[in-house]
Amino acid sequence: MKYLDEYRDPAKVKSLLREIEAAVTKNWVIMEICGGQTHAFLHHGLDAMLPPQIELVHGPGCPVCVTPLEQIDRAIAIASQPGVIFTSYGDMLRVPGSMKDLFAVRAQGGDIRVVYSPLEAVQIAEANPEKQVVFFAIGFETTAPANAMAVLQAKHKNIKNFSVLVSHVRVPPAMEAILASTSNRVQAFLAAGHVCAVMGFHEYPPIAEKYRVPIVVTGFEPVDLLNGLLAAVRQLESGRASAENQYQRAVRLEGNGSAQRALRSVFVPMDRKWRGIGVIPQSGWGLSPDFQGFDAEKRFDVENIFTQESTLCIAGEILQGLKKPFQCAAFGKACKPGAPLGAPMVSSEGACAAYYKYHRDVIYG
């Protein structure tokens, strides 16, 4: 299949691995930001083919993983109300709230529907004027523009029974939070290619310079990932630290202008809580003052649901690359994909789920 096969070519993979082996002389800790990249490394068995000097740590770029617990509880509270059709991307349904997940709400009669696009949620609202239709707008800059379009469309069509429960997050503030932490181990980043396709990468040169850390915009196929790693290793070995684009077929410096315009016309940056990490200043998107009428939190009066995270799983340390999933005592025992303790075990992009799925043998022999 075009645009896939040439980036999964075994010969190209082999030659890139040789180039990385030739370039690396010291030990380096490199974080891939995006859960999709984590998943791809493990899905293709690529992590185990890398030279031993390279330690991959897995970043917080999994939208399901970082959506805060109280936002899940708010979603559950809304979805449980009669007269509500609650719409969501599929993998949010299994994320545990403090008492249950959205699957359980559905099993108890809640009208919860998986949609592939937020515009479907708007259509559902149009088709069911007697119901309140809520879309769970989560994710990074990748999903935010489409979700903004849904709100714009609802406003344009004057659809009154549509609202969004927003939990959007931004990548650059999370990178800065990781780098500014005293416990940081990350020496270079593979930046998330899809986020950069929307936002460009003009936000990265100042971060690369300030923290002396190479940032390489990287795609999601094996050849992309290795090109990203090779560029990062070359920068690290030569003492350089700049923002570099290895995903040129999808990413331009300035990004996608119309997507950004949609995003900024509906959302404004605000402080956001990240599950397992805490509040990061200006790290999220919220509805701008003009669009407050679409805010499901206000419409359903769930703003005052606050939930304390407990201390049973180490997701925070995993999401910052401080620990590997198998360093958690609960991993594979109390915590499995079918009965997850924490979000990283839930999502297909979560680091714990990826390790459980593809690499249990490393842990159990």
Added chain:
Amino acid sequence: MDELNFEGYTCPVPIRPTDTVMLGHGSGGSLSRDLRDQLFLPELGKAAPRLLDDSAVLTIEGQRFALTTDSHVVSPLFFPGGDIGRLAICGTVNDLAMVGALPAALTCGFVIEEGLSFDLLQRVVASIKNAAQEAGVYIAAGDTKVVQKGGADQLFINTSGMGRIPEGVNISGVNAKAGDVIIVSGTIGDHGIAVLSAREDLGFETKLESDVAPLNHLVQAMIGAGDVHVLRDPTRGGLATSLVEISEQSNVTIEVNEQALPVKPAVKAACEMLGFDPLYIANEGKLVAFVKESDAAKILGMMKKTKYGEDAVLIGKVIGSGKPQVRLKTAIGGTRLVDMLPGEMLPRIC
């Protein structure tokens, strides 16, 4: 920015097991297995879970018979390449065939929601007739129940079947041995993606058709050609789930070669788009076979001469025993594990 203190930030309290049945319990993955092993088998079962195959094998006065049952729920009732009627016949015929039985007779139970059109029901029955003729089985008994509007989704069909197992045939998930060669009878994932594409809300179109087909004639051809140890039709949960089950039943390590897996471009494209893995997509007219290494070429050659086996290929081997595990040699030369589906298969976010 203020220094963020990451110490002590953690994830949520554990979610408790649900006290209700969820859709995921019907997905054919590990939730389904939990339901079977923890609720049904302790009360109703006789055999150990690892001995369970697609059909039960009963010995009556020295003659072995296979017995199985399967309920069919599919939406929409008619999908590209098939319908609930053909599915109901093929599903049960194939379960019988997977223990090497010669399917003889089926029963057919209909649960109908009031309001279903006679025309639609007539078309389903015609399809049942055609599929039964193709498989060479007859419908020996039937039952009809009608429930009020909303009590069922249009039409559910249960079929049960029995067949005789010929002398000398011994096919079971416990029989995989180190050295066995693994064959899959054709492209994987066709049924699941065809049904998915037929749902209006998905917004993608494909010419792909379901592979729903009776495999009993194919199985008899294989048995005639060589020593077949294990057969399974990878329906819900896909090929991955079948392989994991067999590795556990036989306590063997399986290695599958990703590049050898036959996947149609349309299935591959749909999976890439939705974030699915073809290994977990349902099939209704495919089988996976573990055969004696020295007989593999002969069996494969025979399969390729049949209607439903012409795309058959070798996909892997049993590389050892004592450790139940399925490994995948990835196309780029890496290795990873293959696991069962935990619950429902969910499209990813981005």
